[in-house]
Amino acid sequence: MARYGYARVSTLDQDHATQEARLRAAGCGVIRAEKASGKSRDGRDELTSLLEFIRPGDELVVVKLDRLGRSTRDVLNLVHELQARGAALTVLEPAFSTKDATGSILVTVLGMVAEMERKFIRERQQAGIEEAKKAGVYKGRKPSIPVTKVRAMRDEGHGPSAIAKALGISRMSVHRALSE
Numbered sequence: 001m002a003r004y005g006y007a008r009v010s011t012l013d014q015d016h017a018t019q020e021a022r023l024r025a026a027g028c029g030v031i032r033a034e035k036a037s038g039k040s041r042d043g044r045d046e047l048t049s050l051l052e053f054i055r056p057g058d059e060l061v062v063v064k065l066d067r068l069g070r071s072t073r074d075v076l077n078l079v080h081e082l083q084a085r086g087a088a089l090t091v092l093e094p095a096f097s098t099k100d101a102t103g104s105i106l107v108t109v110l111g112m113v114a115e116m117e118r119k120f121i122r123e124r125q126q127a128g129i130e131e132a133k134k135a136g137v138y139k140g141r142k143p144s145i146p147v148t149k150v151r152a153m154r155d156e157g158h159g160p161s162a163i164a165k166a167l168g169i170s171r172m173s174v175h176r177a178l179s180e
Contacts, residue, residue, distance in 0.1 A: 001057040002029055003090070005031035005061045006023075006060060006061070011035065023061055023092075037070075038118070040069075041069070054082065054085055058088075059087060060089050069111070070117070071118075094106075145169050
């Protein structure tokens, strides 16, 4: 029986050293860490790698359930995969394991809380963007195509296909620039 640790942070400027130290202290011999969003399993290669070599009797250990994922469905699917392999999930904070019935219930409840928290984060972020727009601070992403150049070329008599080819952009981008 082996204990495998999994640490995850969401952004590149965050550090997972604290999680790794807690996992090491919990007896995890192998710890995989990554910087990736918890909204889905896409792009989480370290987690995928761990799931590939977990065997019956092993445990996947995370510091908090939201480190495993922020989608209730993804978390429940992960737990189901672990159980199908004869393995268990252990969460250090609050302490529980899917080895017993209470752990399975907590996974569902805490998974829903993590997903709800993610929705709140998105709502706060959107509200902040709206406020910044009203204050004139946030103007959105800068155009990736030279709008003035597109318009100047049209005024010179060039068609959308010729403009797109000359600037190395799509015709749709030309049409968008001209419609703004």
